[in-house]
Amino acid sequence: MFEEENAQWGLVHALVLDGKGGARSIARTELDDLQLQAHESLWLHWDRSHPQTHTWLRKSSGLSEFNCDLLLEENTRPRLLPLPNAELLLFLRGINLNPGAEPEDMVSVRIFASAQRVISLRLRPLRATDELLAQLAEGKGPENASELILYMAQYLTDKVQDLVTCLSEIVDGEEEKLDADERYAPEHDAILHIRRRAAGLKRFLAPQRDIFGQMSRTKLPWFLEDDGDYWNELNNSLTRYLEELELTRERVGLVLEAEDRRLSVRMNRTMYRFGIITGIFLPMSFLTGLLGINVGGIPFSESPYGFMVACLLMICVATGQWLLFRRLRWV
The missing domain is CATH 1.20.5 (Single alpha-helices involved in coiled-coils or other helix-helix interfaces)
Known part of the structure; x- marks a missing residue:
C-alpha cells in the first residue's frame, strides 16, 4: 500500500530500520513528522527521474544546494565526498541487469549518508536493492546506516563477479574450440564485443575500487569498528575482478592473434602450392607455346x-x- 502511494511522489520505498535486521515501511506523508528512536535509521530510496524527487530533495530534505546539485547531476562517476557533520556522499555503479540492457552499461546509485539517515537515488532499477529489501523482510538485513551502505556495496560487487566469470567462461570456450579444431574460426564481432564489455566494466570498476579503499580508511563516529575490514575486503574483491578483466582482454587478444596466425599460415600454404604448380607448368607452357x-x-x-x-x-x-x-x- 505504502509503495503504491510513495511511487506517486517518486519515492521507490521508505523504510525505517529497526536496529535488529528488519525494517518497516512508511508513507511519504509520514516523513515530515517522523521521530526516529536512538536505535533506528531511515532509508529513503528515490527515482531520480521523477519531478517530485527533485522538489523534495531541494525543499524538504534539509540538504544543501551543493549536495542536491551533486545528487541530481546528469552524468557522474564513482566518487566519495566527505561532508561536514560526519556525513558523506557516495556514488557507486552496479551491473545493469534490466531486460534488454547491456550489463556493462552500469547503473548509477547516488547515496547521501549520515548517522541515522540514508538517501539513495537511482535512474534505473537495481537488482542489489531488491535483494537488500528481501534481506530486511527476513529480518537478516542491515541494522543501521553504516551497515546499509556496506550491504549495498556488497550486493553491487557480487553482481560484478557473476559477469566477470561469465566473460571468462566465454573466452575459455573459444580457446578450447581453437585447440580442438584447427579449422574452427571464431566470430570476430563476438570476440571483439567481449573486449569492449571488459573495457566498459573496467572504466567504472577501477575508480570504484579506489573508493572502497578510501572507505576502509574513513573513520566516522557512526561507523562500526570493523567496517574498515569489510570495505577493505570489497576493495580486494574488485581488485581481483579487475585483474580478471584485464586477463580476459589479453586472452581475447591472444585468441584473435591465434586466428590471424592460422589464416596467415593457411594463406601462405595455399600460395606456396600455387607457386609450385605454376613453377611446374610454366616450362611446359613455354614449350607448347614455342611449338x-x-x-x-x-x-x-x-x-x-x-x-x-x-x-x-x-x-x-x-x-x-x-x-x-x-x-x-x-x-
Missing part, C-alpha cells in the same frame, strides 16, 4: 609421332622439375 607458333621449321611438324614426342618431352621436363624441387626440399 605452337605458326612458322616453318617447327620440329616434328611433318612426323606422325610429333605429338607423342612433344608429350614425352613435357613429361620429362615435369619429372625433372619435381626431382629438383624434392632435392631442394621445396616439396
